[in-house]
Each structure stands twice: as structure tokens, then as C-alpha cells.
Amino acid sequence: MALATRKFDAVVVGAGGAGLRAALQLSEAGLRVAVLSKVFPTRSHTVAAQGGIGAALGNMGEDSWLWHMYDTIKGSDWLGDQDSIEFLCREAPKVVIELEHFGMPFDRNDNGTVYQRPFGGHMQNMGAGPAVQRSCCAADRTGHAMVHTLYQRNVRANTQFFVEWLALDLVRDASGQVLGVTALEMETGEVSILQARATLFATGGSGRMFQSSTNAFINTGDGLGMAARAGIPLEDMEFYQFHPTGVHGAGILITEGVRGEGGMLLNKSGERFMERYAPNAKDLASRDVVSRAMATEIKEGRGCGPGADYLLLKLDHLGPEVIDKRLPGIREISIKFANVDPVKDAIPVVPTAHYQMGGIPTNYHGEVIVPQGGNPSAVVPGFYAAGECACASVHGANRLGTNSLTDLVVFGKAAGDAVIRFLKENPGEKDLPADAAERTLTRLARLEAQKNGESVHEVGAALRRTMQAHCGVFRFPDMLAEGLHMIREVAERVGRVEIRDKSKVFNTARVEALELENLIEAARATMVAADARKESRGAHDRADFHRRDDANWLKHSLWYRDGDRMDYKPVNLKPLTAEPIPPKARTY
């Protein structure tokens, strides 16, 4: 079957922070760009980010991008690539100032500069402390302010959006070059090929693989699934961040900004237990450290409530003025989802799945890289990735709070620039291979014809249960081995999912089935990589290998879908211009 083909200079898939920042770069360069998004851009999950965007502006006191770089490397437990991290931290002030110029409504200091709040793991003097205020924020709605501002700027630039289009598969030719994507227009059910000389993924994370997650329904790892099916490995997927403070029972995020503004965690005796785990940084230690401390408190019976299964986040001592000015959204969420007004009472919280450190391997230009012929970082021509779906790798084994938004704009912009350079240097258009849409059409045909299969709901629930129970904050060898077996079984069930709805018009059953085919790839990668990594580092904590093992494991994981196998590549410990920061013990 021949599909309608539309041609562009560049296709951007995803319209959250990274996709919108990249699109802006491309539109303003006068290129013909198509931005596909399965939801209206401002509904992307960036909108839910709360606490701020990290950049060493130094508005609140002395700060430097070098200190930011040190904190990010230490936060990453030395798994982050130091060239990418230097780039992130040096560019951060520029992109934040740019956002301000675009109109983003940052909070302000009395002297009119952008207000910055403290956040976990951000320190002065190369980690020595004291804490530094580096998180530029718009109350506790920073992601909302950012994604709306970037969308607005794209309206001004006349960017062409394809709203409620779901990208289905990458198109690659025999040489491996990426030539666009196949995509489904939800409203009509039509499938077409969007041919482009450059394809940029900004598809976000895969947080819906866990039962209890701060993530939106749409975070199904679509870019990861597409990349994996097209033969691209996924990097460092075993590192999944559990945010310390999700609302108990509901999973809704409570920003680290609460602790930044002075909130603290308490156990059932009212003890500020973080003092025992991180004597210096206390409640503002790195997220993996705080989440593990909380899980330990609960495990050892010091949790609160009838089930002793949560801890309390106390902030009433900040006073209603500070709460209403700096944390109004948190007050709203607490009242709605926890029946608690934080002006008076503490919020029940638990560590909750939040952020995927790994993703599609890229360099700091946003170019997708794979090992090839002895080169661990060979560029895949025509393919770019930025934001949570990508692994640059700036977050390594644990992301520092505020660095996700920084990542989106720094690498969204850098990837846009890299696309512009590539298009200039490669003006010719390559022909689509004859089988460009074959994978997509096979998947769709299977789904239409499937009989006696299980529902998306059942299989999706099994996937989430498996990941939650077998690949959580603490990882045990027997549970991982069993989880590996179970997730492979779930993968087979995904291949037999049946939908009853066969309508062409806005068929959300079909969309959910296709999303599940992406989510399972991300979940498999996570479980297989977690089972394979025999050490504890950052967010990956193994009961049987309790220490970081730099001699054997200071390396990035690569999971290949073909053969369900692992490979590894070295970590780049050399910054672009700064002195390298060699691994050392990590305490807060």
C-alpha cells in the first residue's frame, strides 16, 4: 500500500520544552519544519514541572557555571559525560535569559532580577557548600510558564504544528540514514509518511511504566520505542529517578522547591530523619539519596499513618504568605489530592517514579550516536534527540533537580542548531526506500486483525505492576531475575493485544495500543539493564552489590532490542575546557 508522503526540511516529534525550543530555532532559520505532537503543545508534560530551571545566574549571591557543573557531575554519581555537562551548565544562563526575553513570567527580586530558590544538591565552591540559590522559577508553575512561553514564541514564528498526530515509526534507508517518520492523524485515522532531511525526537519520558508515577498519561516512551524498533540502542535505562515527594496514594508531584523554601521531611516520631542520612545537605541532598532514606524509614517501620507507609512533608512553619507567594500550586494540589492544607498540616508523601535519566544516545549537539566499526560515538545521519527522551548524558545515574528544564532548552536549541548545520551541508534529498512504511503497516494490520487478544488495559496494568514491584527504589537479585522473566512475558502479550474499537475517527483505543508497543520497549530496556548492572550507583541501588564499582562499571549501558542484549561504552570524563572532575566518594 502506498501512503501519502509529505516533505519537509525537518520533522520535530514532540512539542514540550525541548521540541518547542528546537522548533523555534528551525522556524526562525526559515526552514520548512513540521512539528508533530500527540497532544496540543501546551498539554505536553513539561507543563507539570514545578520548582524551577537551574542556571548559575548568580542573582542571589555568588555562583558559577563551574559549581553547577560540579554539582551535576556529583549528582550523576560520575556517570554523566563531562563534555555534555560543561555544555549544559555554560549554556544554562544564556537560555534562561533568552526565555525571559521571550516573555516568561519569572518571579522577581526587589532589584528586578529573576528570583532563584535553593534546590537539592546545588552548592557553592565545588560541592563544599553552603547551598546556593540557583533555581529560576515562576512560583511553583515553572514548566507551565515555560511551555506556554515557548508555544507563544512559536506562534509568533509561524511554526507549522501537526496537533494530535502520533508518530509511529522511524524511516531509515539501507545506509542507516533517518529520512522521517510515519505518523497517524488521530482525527481522521489516516497514516502518512512525513519525509524530512532531518528528524528530531523530543518525545519525553516513559514514566507510565510504573504503577505509581508523577507522570502524565502521555509519557509512554514513544520515541524510545520507535528508536529501538529501528535498531538504535537505548542508553542507561536502568537509571530511573524516584522523586522523594509524590502525594501518597495519588502520585502527584510535590516540588523539591518546598524543601528549597524551607520545608522538611518527618517520620512518625516527628524526627527530621534526613539529618541522619545527609548531615550537611539534610532535606536538600540529591534525590536518589533522599528517596532511599525515605524508603529505608518506611521499611524499618518509621513511616506514618495506619499503614506506616508514608512520610510527612512539613511546611506550615513557612507561613501562609510564603506558601501563597512561592508555592500556590502545591497548596492547591495538597488540598485537592491529599485533603490537607499545608498552611496548617503536613503533606503525606512517598518516593514516586518521576524521571528517566537514560534514553536515545546523543552527543552534546543532540546528534544521535551509536557504536559503529570501533567508534563508540558514530553519528546516525539525519537523526537528533533532545530532552527526556535523549541521553546526552548530562544526568548520568541521577538527575539534579532543576536540570530537566535546563536540559530541554539547552539541548532543544543545540539540536535545532545541529539540524540547521546538517541541512546546509547536505542540501540533497535522499529517496525513500521502497519499504519505508512496512514496519508501521505490519503493526497496524496486526492490530486490526487481532482476535482473542487481551485488552490494552490488562496488559498495561501487568507491565506497570511488574516494573513497580521488581525495579523500584531498591533492587534485589531474585526480584530482578523474576522481573526479567515477567517483563519478557508481558512483551509477548503486548504483541497479541486486541482492540474492539475499529473506528477511523479519533480512535483512542488504537492510540493506546500503539503507545503500549512503545512503553514495553522502554520497560524491557530498563529491566534488562538493571539486572545486568552489578553495582549501586545513583538511582540504581542493588541489595547484592551495595557499592559503586568504578573499576568495572564506570560505563554507559546500551540495550539493543534485537536479541534483547546489552553492550557498554565508556563515560567521557573530559570536559570541553574545564578541568576533569575525577570520581570520588559521594556524600551530602
Added chain:
Amino acid sequence: MRISIYRYDPDQDARPYMKDYDVPVEPTDRMLLDLLVKVKALDDSFAFRRSCREGVCGSDAMNINGKNGLACITRIAELREPVELRPLPGLPVVRDLIVDMTQFFHQYHSIKPYLVNNDPSPELERLQSPADRAELDGLYECILCACCSTSCPSFWWNPDKFVGPAGLLNAYRFLADSRDQAANARLDDLEDPYRLFRCHTIMNCVDACPKNLNPTRAIGKIKEMMVRRTV
């Protein structure tokens, strides 16, 4: 709990109809969206939009027992049974609870929803006092869910000409920004019997906004600015 849902698939149905679902409410179910996910598990042909499930993305706006709201922050305990769900009023229905929002976004785009400042960009941020920044509170938080505009009779009658409460709230967000330099052009554009002045302060928008914003107040402020610049 019984939920009665407006169903229409132009691919299959000659006309829309209401369909009843009985879903068990468990103690962990808090919001209406939790029940809609259960309905979807029973009947995968039921189509609705959802994403963040915490009231910030604006996807799951619908008409709930006669009033517009977001399913994800509408408490089950506060709902009258049977719960009647219909698509947002006044916009064309694509399918079930999914409406075509083209007209709504067209109006949003028409107010030039971006900062205009033609001065050369300074090296650092443009300064803004906390008081000037506070002028944007209650405006920038709009999530474009369309609960307000689709509860407004003036928007039902003239969706092509009246900007509507969401668009006007956003217009004022830029008029109120001390960094914006296009106030005159923005006011010229709105000084029109339809674009702004179709608002008859019915105030359905204020009642409907799930974020407790006040478009009517913003519209009043725009009118004040118009008066002020003529005297």
C-alpha cells in the same frame, strides 16, 4: 456509580446518544477521571482526552452535570448521580467527549499571545519589579482548557468574531506585562463591537474556570485601558 455519557462516532452513528455505565467506586478513586479510565477499560470505544491528571494541562475539559470542568480535579464525592457527561458546549463534536477546538485556538492566536518588545535584547534579563510581576498573577496561569469560552453565550453565538474569555484573559496578560510595548496595537485590535464588546458580563466564565481565574475582571481592565487612553 452510574455515569451517563454522550456518545457519537461519526464513522458509525447516525446521531449522538447517551450511554449509561455502572462503574464500581473504590476508596482509591478520588476524581472523576479515575472513573473515566475504568469506563474506558470496560468499553475501549469511549473517546476522551486526558494527560496530566492533575489539572495543569487542560486536556480533560468536559461538561459535567451541566457545568464545565476538568474531570481530573472533579471529586467523585461531590458529584450528583447519575453523572451526566457531555462534550464542551458550542464547539463541533469530533467524537464522544472530544470537541474540535480550532475556533477556540484561532481566537487565542488572534490576540498575538506573545511578548512584543522591539528594544535590542539586553545582555541580562529585562528588569521587572515584584509589583509589576504581580500584575501577571491570575492571568499567566491559564491552561487553555476552554471551560470558560465554551460556557459563554456570547462565544456560542459568535465564536468566529468574539475573542471569548480565554483569549481576552490572555490579551490582558500581555497588556499588563511591564515588558510589553504593543499596548496600543493590542487595544486597537480589540476595539471592535465583536472582538471585545460582545462580553456582556454574564460571568459564566468566572464560574467555570477550574483554575479560579477571573476573565471578566481582565476584560474590565482592558476596557479601563481603552477609556484611559482616550482621556
